[in-house]
Amino acid sequence: MSPKRDTYNQLAFALEILRLLSQKPLTRSELCDLLSTFLERHDKNSGDINQKVVRTISKLRDCGFDIQCSPHHPYKLIESNFPVLLSTEQREALAMAANFLGDMGFSTQAAQILRIGNLNFNEQASVVNVNFSPPVDYSETQTEIVVRELQERLNKKCCFSIRYRSSNGNEKIWDIHRSELRLHNGVLYLFTFIPTWFCKHEKPPSFEQNIALRVDRILKVFPSSPTPWTVFNFPTQKIYYRMSGELRNYQPRRGNEEVFYRDSQGKFVDILAEEDCPFWFRQRILQYGSNVQVLEPEWLAKEIQEEHQKAFQQYSLKD
Template sequence: MTRRQSSYTATERMLNLLRYLSEKPHSMAELRDRLACDMGHQPDRVTVQKDLSRLKDWWSFPLDVIDNKRVLTAPAFPVRLSNTTLEALRIALKFLEDTKLSSAVAALTEITQLLPEPQRQTLQRRTEFTFAPQVLVDFSSHHSNITKLEQAIRVYQQVEFNYLAREREQPIHHQIEPMSLDWKDGRLYLIGYKIGKNNEQSFRVDRIVGEIKLLPCKFVPKPPRTYPIAFRIWGPIAKDYQKRFYQEDKPLCAPCDRHSDALLINALTTNYFWAKRRLLGYLPYVEIIQPDWLVKEFREIAAEMAQLYLNQTSPVSLPQAAEEKGI
């Protein structure tokens, strides 16, 4: 065996040792047996002991011997987080503790064992951060309903439940197509649509009475959600325009002071992101009419395009022009 091959074999052996010890404590005999199984030959006890000593003394891995078993006292390859990420994790743990979600706290705490000791100590510092002006709701009793809602949202499955509104004395039965769960003002809300309706509604999860019931999945195409959009086009875009959106009214002639050939398009789109990409391709021959947030975005884009145009067409001074021509 050459020196390079010997070095490669030793490195592979030490990596295997770290993998074994990351799983659980091992005796020396157990380590040698597993090495024999994975590498095809069983190294002697002295070789394995030297490998463990190198890992501990040269590479500073947290190895120790407890009850005649080799133990990795901390993760072999700890994850180091930035200060910002560490602070966010500390606040998240505090938030979960305040809302009594003990299972989530335990799961997240288990992950933090991958952090080095100084960062784990940072997470234990008390925070005075206030999450909401009112007392936070204990969601531990709503864990089953939250799980069902998350499942229904993932697979677009409808749900039904009884809901006790603040102004009513008796709960009302609802059938909802859930869209998302939203945290607002210290409360968890279900956002969804009532079956057969188009207006979005919100329900406080802690006001749901009893268990949520998942309705059977319907294996039939459902009409997609649509969102209104309106825009004016002119020039070459208006001349060769063809319908591109999910639903469109017939283009209306809508001349303005600057563009006598302008057309007004009223349409419905199923995806605002796709619609924005399409409309960006119409620049600079497009003006957005609605929705308001898209009007604002396109005004900002138009201003940046105008500035770029001015920068490219600005006159060059004579000394600069002479310098560029080498005069």
């Protein structure tokens, strides 16, 4: 076998190790089994596979690949040092993504992108200014632990509990069912369905039972229970509202919206939306002011009207 051919085989073997570890951590026996299959598939001898793996991983570490391994623990690729060749446009795109993530409170992830692209600080500057105001840096140690634990619980699709501190400082244990992480207006939430939550207007399951809990206020995430989620889709509510004035030519841009009726004279447009979060919907509708009117359901239209009346009364107190 020529030296050139042998070098190629060693490189292919090392690349296969990196490919496997990039997918998930593997014990030595798992890694050896997969690599034995790889060698046999290429008509190569898989004898002494343990030593081959140890030697190759040692060389990869010398090349700058951070591969973690300790007794009774799996091999884990912490950080890859594989060279990435990027065009100018690709470097600019990565720099913009890093800028966005950093301003949204994900500084660790932003730094990872900068390292992947081997970008310096000057290249990180973006032509787009981002106007996010996250309450915390989600890469801070405690918050990052909470996010990682939430991700682990969500993957299991089983019920679990959290200890949560509200805006007024009160602490409470919440029993969490169907849930997911959502980034809304620059704030990271645990969006969850609470089947025991009181429904004031609709029969359960109702979108009134969908609650948004700020991740930065979660104090503790408890282990998953063996009880699976009772629902796998968040309850939704069909809402009709009319846009007029400056919004009379509104074109739906959200996946849950559609035009129900458009006035032939262009004075207004009626929108049908299927919403799953009453709190966020109220926030959005109230910011439109007099340019929008909720039509159905009637109870929601009344609540929005009462909010406008309260605001009017607050301004009237100044007169």
